[in-house]
Amino acid sequence: DTEVTQTPKHLVMGMTNKKSLKCEQHMGHRAMYWYKQKAKKPPELMFVYSYEKLSINESVPSRFSPECPNSSLLNLHLHALQPEDSALYLCASSQNRVYRYDTEAFFGQGTRLTVV
Amino acid sequence: DAKTTQPPSMDCAEGRAANLPCNHSTISGNEYVYWYRQIHSQGPQYIIHGLKNNETNEMASLIITEDRKSSTLILPHATLRDTAVYYCIVRDPQGGSEKLVFGKGTKLTVNP
Numbered sequence: 207d208t209e210v211t212q213t214p215k216h217l218v219m220g221m222t223n224k225k226s227l228k229c230e231q232h233m234g235h236r237a238m239y240w241y242k243q244k245a246k247k248p249p250e251l252m253f254v255y256s257y258e259k260l261s262i263n264e265s266v267p268s269r270f271s272p273e274c275p276n277s278s279l280l281n282l283h284l285h286a287l288q289p290e291d292s293a294l295y296l297c298a299s300s301q302n303r304v305y306r307y308d309t310e311a312f313f314g315q316g317t318r319l320t321v322v
Numbered sequence: 323d324a325k326t327t328q329p330p331s332m333d334c335a336e337g338r339a340a341n342l343p344c345n346h347s348t349i350s351g352n353e354y355v356y357w358y359r360q361i362h363s364q365g366p367q368y369i370i371h372g373l374k375n376n377e378t379n380e381m382a383s384l385i386i387t388e389d390r391k392s393s394t395l396i397l398p399h400a401t402l403r404d405t406a407v408y409y410c411i412v413r414d415p416q417g418g419s420e421k422l423v424f425g426k427g428t429k430l431t432v433n434p
Contacts, residue, residue, distance in 0.1 A: 210365070239422070248409065248424035249366065262421060296365050298422070310356065311422055313365030 212297050212314035220322055221287060227317045229280040229297030238280040239311065240272060241296040249296055255280060287321045294318055325349065326410045331429040334404075340397040342428050344410030347391045353414045355386060356422070357395045359406040366409065366424075369395065400432045 210231045219225045229238065237256050241249035254262035255274040269291075271283040280297055294316040301309040327345040334340040346355065356371040370377055370384045372393070377384045383396040397404055409427040 248407075248426055249360075251421065251423060254421065294363070298365075300422075310368040310371060312368065315365045316363075318363075 210297055210299055210312050210314035212295075212317050214317060215315070216318045216320075218320045218322060219284065219287065221289070223287075224283070224285045226284065227282040227295055227297075227319075229282075229299075229314055230278055231299040231312070232278055233299065233312065234277075235299035235301055235312075236277060237300045238274060239298040239300075240280070240282050241298065243294040243296060243316070245293075253282075284319075287319075289321050292320045325353075325412045325423075326425045328408070328410055328425065328428045330426065331431070333431050333433060334397075334400045336402060336432055336434050337399055340400040340404065340430060340432070342395040342397075342408050342410075342430065343392065344395070345392045346410070346412045349390050349412050350414065353412045355384065355390075355393050356411045356413055357382070357384065358409045358411065358424075359404075360409070360427075361403075361406040369408075400430075402432050402434065404430065405432045406430060 213228045217225060239254050240252040242252050243249040251264050252266045253272045258274045258277060269286050273281040296313055296316045298311045298313045300311040325346055325348055354371050354373050357369040358366040359369055360366045370379055370382050372384045372386050386393045407427040407429050409424050411422060413422060
């Protein structure tokens with residue numbers, strides 16, 4: 207199983223709503239990532255979790271709150287978003303470097319978020 | 323910041339080889355060259371990676387110059403389904419958590 211599953215596929219939320227994006231993998235990967243991608247732009251790294259601990263936060267606003275409850279699951283909690291936060295949110299996972307130096311990352315299909 | 327330079331777009335005829343170049347003149351000895359592609363509205367897909375030697379898998383070949391300052395991804399027989407944005411990424415898997423930073427990529431269009 208080399209799949210990263212993201213739910214929901216599409217989400218429309220108001221600026222006062224609270225919602226969560228979910229990402230799941232069962233490949234035994236211990237590094238998990240959130241990326242944000244605006245139209246016609248490359249994915250931008252937001253957060254990296256390594257062994258369920260937040261290791262990189264790319265200066266993301268606090269209205270985005272990541273959570274890694276276990277080694278298979280990664281959540282992104284959303285609160286008080288702005289219309290400019292509308293984007294494709296991608297999750298990825300990879301083996302931690304401890305096991306292999308040259309591992310590839312596997313990406314989910316993303317959640318298309320629209321903030322109204 | 324991305325450490326690679328790629329042409330913004332390329333065209334290729336169906337059935338012909340697509341050769342996508344990438345410059346990474348500041349690459350260090352520990353950094354690998356990775357290639358991913360992203361078909362419209364899907365998540366990025368891993369293609370291939372290498373350190374020094376040329377690599378080949380079922381999807382593509384990767385040719386890395388001897389000085390490692392540039393590389394070429396080769397799709398030997400491009401099909402319409404290969405139309406995508408191709409990203410060349412250099413990455414040091416040692417020291418701290420993995421960090422995969424995407425540059426602007428090359429939009430490859432395969433024409434019938």
